[in-house]
Amino acid sequence: MLLLQVSDAVMCRAFPTTLRKAAHAWFKSLQPRSIYSFGQLSDLFQKYFVSSRSRRKNSASLLNIVQEKNESLACFLGRFNAATLEIDNLDESVKYTAFLRGLRPTSKFAFSVNKSPPGNMKALLEKANKYIQAEEYLETHRGRRGEGKEEQKKRSRELTPPQGKKPTKRSKYDERRPKEPFTWKNLTPLNAKPSQILHEIKENKALQWLDKLKSRPNKRNKDLWCHFHNNHDHTTDNCESLKRAIEALIKRGQLRKFVAPKEDRQQTPPVMEERKDREENAGIINTISGGLAAGGSSGRARKAYAREVYITSQHPDKKSKTVPVAAITFSDEDSKDIQTPHEDPLVITVRAGNFDVKRVLIDNGSSAEILFFDAFKKMNIPTDRLRKMDTPLYGFSNHPVAAEGIIALPVAIGTPPAQANFILDFVVVKVPSAYNAILGRPALNQLQAVVSTYHLKMKFPTEHGIGEVKGDQTIARQCYVTSCRPKKAKKLDSEEILI
Known part of the structure; x- marks a missing residue:
């Protein structure tokens, strides 16, 4: 219905004719003489039915769309395309990566596109349509030859136990034993x-x-x-x-x-106590070494730090005592609102300086706290506040990376009153990253923090009880999607960096 240049009274009288069911019942529940203009009526309507609005999804939701075991490529492509229509400003590279990730790993199409990547979404869809046509052709001819029945007979033979002797008392345990x-x-x-x-x-x-x-x-x-x-x-x-x-x-x-x-996949169990690990360790992958941990940035300080453990083991300090704290545990309540199973890292928001810094990765494999240069610039910190660091960091692409410098920042983690406040030395590096910062072992040890990646939560003792900070699973997956983009597309919007 389209009404032009009419009075509010006409609009109010015409409005209920467009309503049905719950909306019409709401209109009938309005008190007589309670509406004075059409603007007031429309505002009340929008506020009452605000929960009925369809919410747009983000690109991370595409990662949940996977091809089921017996699902055809055509059905999967239809579901995937329908989901992309619900996302505004979807990047083609994200769409391309999410589609490849959702394919059934054992399918012939997944093997083909991984062997010869199409390169872009348009070429990928063209190749998918060819496979869909081939699947439909085979399905049609399979029905004519009765191959479907043969497969059903084969499956029934596999599931049906062999006939012969009468079942004994132990036969019902044969499947389990x-x-x-x-x-x-x-x-x-x-x-x-x-x-x-x-x-x-x-x-x-x-x-x-x-x-x-x-x-x-x-x-x-x-x-x-x-x-x-x-x-x-x-x-x-x-x-x-x-x-x-x-x-x-x-x-x-x-x-x-x-x-x-x-x-x-591995052919051996994950834990074998009787077997000794005879293979020589070739190194540690995906860790960051260097920084101010383990004695400092100089070689002499690090050697002295390494000798301390031998001195402590031979002559333990009996006077050193830690302040007793309550036991830190995790339960099913801590994993509430977490989509499981998952392989997401712990990505949190911390207060650093005067900024709430999002996309902070918790990494106990890092020996330093890292602040990436893009985030450093957006914090408006003068570069002359950077202290010089003589030694490089290791771990980025297996090559040494020169640091821009070291900056000391006040950091607050958790929610008051159970909040931890301390000063951290961040190593500023100019390296592309989907994250703004990384908190490594020095910060976690200073916090006495206990991290559970399964619960996507970190807990730590404070003067007011056990503090905690919960990871953002959505942002963690967005960082994953960003990391999968080509290098030119890894630049994040400023509003996504700091809030």
């Missing part, structure tokens, strides 16, 4: 611990719970507890029955999100 010896090679590699998977799938009706152990009660280890058997004897992560139950669900097409990608 196979005749072949238990080995790690028989299991599908996982990206999470069995205890974590059990916590996620405990409501799954297909999971067969075991509450009885065959071992004698007097011979069980009372120090170990299994949540799957609900009894003592071993830990949940070492429970072979739980691993077989998880494997059975995977064979049925479930728990796909817990299956490790091919490139991350």
Whole structure:
């Protein structure tokens, strides 16, 4: 309905004719003679139904769209394109990266685009359309030849136990207790611990719970507890029955999100106490070495710092005592509002100087606090306040990086009153990064902080109890998307740097 050059009275009378259901019921609930203009009516309507507005999503939401096990490329592409329409100003490089990341790793199309990358989204869509046409062609001819029925028969033979002798009392345990010896090679590699998977799938009706152990009660280890058997004897992560139950669900097409990608799979268990690590360590990857930690920036100071541990081990200081603090623990309540499972880093916001600095990465692999030059400039700090640093940092691209200098800044972490306030020395470096700063071991040790990347939270003792700071999962994934962009596109908007 389009009305031009009409009075407010006409607009108010015409307005209810456009309403239905809840909106019409709201209009009827208005008190008589309570509306004096159409502007007042429209304001009341917008305020009442503000929650009904559709909210635009950001580019990080594309990372949650993945191709399911039996989903065709056409269906996945349709879902992906529908999601992109809900995002404003979507960068083509982000769209390209998110689409590749969402493809099923075992699909032929994923193999093809990784072998010969199209380079841009337009070429990728053209290649996808060709594969979709090929899939539809094969599906049509497969139905004519009855290949679908053959596959169904093959699957039924795999799931149906062999016929023969009558089942004995032990036959119902055959699936859980196979005749072949238990080995790690028989299991599908996982990206999470069995205890974590059990916590996620405990409501799954297909999971067969075991509450009885065959071992004698007097011979069980009372120090170990299994949540799957609900009894003592071993830990949940070492429970072979739980691993077989998880494997059975995977064979049925479930728990796909817990299956490790091919490139991350290992044929050996993650923990083998009986095997000694005979391979020589070739170094540490993705850490930052250098800075003011471990004695200082000079070689002599670092050597003296290294000798302290030998002196302390031979002649411990009995007088040194730490102030007792309350135990720091994490529970399921700490992971509330966190999307799991995830592989996101802990990215927080801290108060540095007079700025609230977002995109601060918590990295206990870094021996220095890092402030990237772009963020340093936006803090309007004069460069003459930088102190000279003679030695470089190591860890960026495996090459030494010269520092612009060192700056001391007051830092506040947490929410008052349980807030930590201290001075930190940041090493300023001019290196492209999706983050504004990095807090490394010196800051974490000074805080006495305990970090849980699973809960995306850091806790630390203060005079007013245990303080905590929660990571921003959305910003962490945005940093990931930014890191995947080409180098020319890694420049962030100023409003995204500091608030």
